[in-house]
Amino acid sequence: MTAHLTLTRIDKVFQRKPDLAERLAIRLGAPKPPAVRAVDDVTLSIQKGEAVGLVGESGCGKSTLGRIVAGIHAQTGGTLTFEGRDQPDWTAEEARRARLDIQMIFQDPMASLNPRKRVIDIVGEAPVVHGLMTRREREGEVGRLLREVGLDPAYSSRFPHQFSGGQRQRIGIARALAVQPKFLVCDESVAALDVSIQAQVLNLFMDLRERRGLTYLFISHDLGVIEHLTDRVAIMYLGRLVEVGPTADIFRSANHPYTQALLEEAPRIGRGRRAYKPLKGEIPSPLNPPSGCYFHTRCPLVMDICKTARPALRDIGPGRISACHLNDQS
Ligand SMILES: Nc1ncnc2c1ncn2[C@@H]1O[C@H](COP(=O)(O)OP(=O)(O)O)[C@@H](O)[C@H]1O
Ligand SMILES: [Mg+2]
Numbered sequence: 274m275t276a277h278l279t280l281t282r283i284d285k286v287f288q289r290k291p292d293l294a295e296r297l298a299i300r301l302g303a304p305k306p307p308a309v310r311a312v313d314d315v316t317l318s319i320q321k322g323e324a325v326g327l328v329g330e331s332g333c334g335k336s337t338l339g340r341i342v343a344g345i346h347a348q349t350g351g352t353l354t355f356e357g358r359d360q361p362d363w364t365a366e367e368a369r370r371a372r373l374d375i376q377m378i379f380q381d382p383m384a385s386l387n388p389r390k391r392v393i394d395i396v397g398e399a400p401v402v403h404g405l406m407t408r409r410e411r412e413g414e415v416g417r418l419l420r421e422v423g424l425d426p427a428y429s430s431r432f433p434h435q436f437s438g439g440q441r442q443r444i445g446i447a448r449a450l451a452v453q454p455k456f457l458v459c460d461e462s463v464a465a466l467d468v469s470i471q472a473q474v475l476n477l478f479m480d481l482r483e484r485r486g487l488t489y490l491f492i493s494h495d496l497g498v499i500e501h502l503t504d505r506v507a508i509m510y511l512g513r514l515v516e517v518g519p520t521a522d523i524f525r526s527a528n529h530p531y532t533q534a535l536l537e538e539a540p541r542i543g544r545g546r547r548a549y550k551p552l553k554g555e556i557p558s559p560l561n562p563p564s565g566c567y568f569h570t571r572c573p574l575v576m577d578i579c580k581t582a583r584p585a586l587r588d589i590g591p592g593r594i595s596a597c598h599l600n601d602q603s
Contacts, residue, residue, distance in 0.1 A: 276319060276320055277320055277323070277356065277456065278319045278342065278356075278488070279316075279317070281353075282316055282352070283341060283351035284315075284348060284351055285341060285348050286349045288306070288308045310512050310559065311337040312348070316586075319490065323489070323505065324488070324504050325504065326503035327491065327507050328494065328496070328499055329509035329510055333512065333556075334511075335509060339490060339492055340377070342458050343458045345377065355375070356374075376456070376458070377458040379462065386441060386448075390432070391430050392419070392428055392430070395448055396418055415451070416429060419444075419447055423473075428440075438467070439466050439473065442466060459478065459490070459491050459493075462478075464494070475502060491503055505518065508529065508531065510567055515532065516529040516595040517586075518595075522592075528593065529568075530572045530597065534552050553571060566579040578598050584600075
C-alpha cells in the first residue's frame with residue numbers, strides 16, 4: 274500500500290533578513306544573523322484515512338511542519354510526496370489540486386476569517402474560483418456545507434463577528450471542506466475554545482473523518498485530544514522527530530526519555546484534561562542546539578555518547594521508531 278502523504282528528509286531553515294546596520298556589518302566581515310533550523314531531517318509517511326498526531330513543546334517546529342504539508346511554506350530541503358507523486362515533478366494542475374486537497378485549520382478562527390465578508394462569500398469563494406461549483410450553485414452548496422458542520426444555513430448572510438468562537442471555527446471548517454479536500458492539517462484547532470465547545474468540534478472532526486474519508490495531521494498540546502483522536506503519534510524535539518508509533522502503544526509504554534517525560538501525567542486541569550508536564554530545565558535555543566542528541570541536556574538517563582553522537586531513528590517494535598542511544602545497546 275502506498276502512503277497518501279510522505280515527507281522525506283524535510284528541512285526548513287529560517288534565515289532572518291539582516292537589517293541595514295547588520296548588512297553594513299556583514300560587508301565589513303561580521304557573521305550573518307543566525308539561522309533557525311525549525312524542521313530538521315523529518316521523514317514521515319501517512320496512510321489514507323489515518324489520523325496522525327504531532328506533539329512537542331512550543332517552538333519545536335510543529336506549525337512549520339504543518340505549513341509545509343499544507344503548501345504554505347516551502348521546505349528548504351527534502352521531498353514531499355502526495356498520492357504517489359513527488360512534489361518536484363508535479364504538473365501545474367497537480368500542484369493546484371494538492372493545494373486544495375490539503376487544507377489547514379488554524380487555532381484562531383477570528384484571525385483566519387475576513388471580518389468584512391459574509392459567510393456565503395467566505396465559504397463559497399474558493400470553490401467558485403476553482404470551478405468546483407458555479408456561482409448559481411453557490412447558495413445551495415454553502416447551505417449544505419453549513420449544515421454539514423452543524424450550522425444553520427440561514428446564517429450564510431451573517432458576518433464572522435456575529436458568531437461565537439466555536440461557530441467561527443465551524444465556519445473555518447466549512448470553508449476548508451468547500452474545496453473537497455482529502456487531508457486536513459489541524460494546528461491547535463480547538464485550543465482557543467472553551468472545554469465544552471472543544472469536545473463538540475472534536476466530534477465534528479471525527480464525524481468528518483468517517484463521512485468524507487479524511488486523513489489528518491493533528492497538532493495539539495492536549496494529550497487527551499491526541500490520545501482520543503489519533504491512530505499514530507509523532508513526537509518532535511527541536512525540529513527533529515524523536516519517536517513515532519501507534520498512539521495506544523506510545524501512551525502505554527513510551528520509549529524515548531523525552532516522550533516519557535512529556536507523557537508523565539501532568540496535574541489534571543479542569544475536567545480530567547491532560548497537558549504536557551513542564552519538563553525540568555529550559556528548552557535549548559533552536560538558534561544554538563546542543564551537540565549529539567538534542568535532548569541530552571535535559572535527559573535523566575544521559576550517557577557520554579549522547580553528548581557527541583546524534584542517535585538514529587531505529588525500529589523498536591511493530592510500527593515504532595525511536596532515536597535514543599539506549600536502544601543501540603545490547
Ligand atoms: N516565519 C518564521 N521566520 C523565522 N523563524 C520562524 C518562523 N516561523 C517559525 N520560526 C521559528 O521556527 C521555530 C519553530 O516554530 P514553530 O514551527 O512555530 O513551532 P511550534 O509550532 O512547535 O511552536 C521557532 O524557533 C520559531 O521561532
Ligand atoms: Mg505552533
